[in-house]
Amino acid sequence: MKNIDELISSLALTNHISLQDIPKMDLYIDQVIELFEESFKESKREQKEKILTKTMVNNYAKGKLFFPVQNKKYSKEHIMLMSLIYQLKGALSIKDIKDCLQILNKEIVDDNFNLEEFYESYLQLSFKNIAVFQDDLRQKAEEVKEEIDTIDGKNKTEMERTLLIASLVSASNLYRRAAEKLVDGIIEKEES
Structure with missing residues (x-):
């Protein structure tokens, strides 16, 4: 690839909803959607793509991906959970996300859990993952270049671009499969 740093900067990897971005007061659904659209607008693949819609939020609520809403207003905890859902749905099924988040929802409802600390830890790990990803992407691009040099072709x-795409998808699939196995462990624990 000609300029892997251009690719990295175009990914808007640091787009997220921080705790400071979330208002202290509860929000109506239109305000939640606006918050997500504003926070993740640079992450869109296409301009017309929607980050979050009323239908999505309603489906998350019906699917019990987060604890029930009070008076049609979404709390700070709801927004943190929706942010996690937004990130998780890139790799996991809705059922897997529900299984993954069920313990958080239970702890929040039982009032035994500080979701802000958990969410802040998630954000810190995400930033560490970004640094690792950038280094890894540069390394993968170099490895692909070395492989392409051994292949005949016009x-x-x-070919280099296609091989890098295939390599990235392969790595992505490995991480997704590991995450799915961890979710399966949650399910097995619940069943036993």
Whole structure:
């Protein structure tokens, strides 16, 4: 790849909803959607893409991905959970997300849990993952370039791009499968 740093900067990797971004007062659904659209607008693949819609939020509520809403207003905890859902749905099924978040929802409802501390830890790990990802992406690009040099072909640039895509998808699938196995462990624990 010609400029892997351009690719990295175009990914808007640091887009997130921080605790400071979440108002202290409860929000109506339109305000929640606006918060998500504003926070993740640079992460969109296409401009017309919607980050969060009323239908999505209603489906999350019906699917019990988060604890019930009071008076049609979403609390800070709801917003943190929706932010986690937004990130998780890139790799996991809605059922897996529900299984993954069920303990958080239970703890929040039982009033035994500070979700802010958990969410802040999640954000810290995300930033560490970004640094690791950037280094790894640069390394993968170098490895692909070395592999392409051993292959005969006319359009090496496009072959290099395709090989890098395949390598990234392969790595992504490995992480997704590991996450799914961890979710399966939650399910097995619940069943026993």
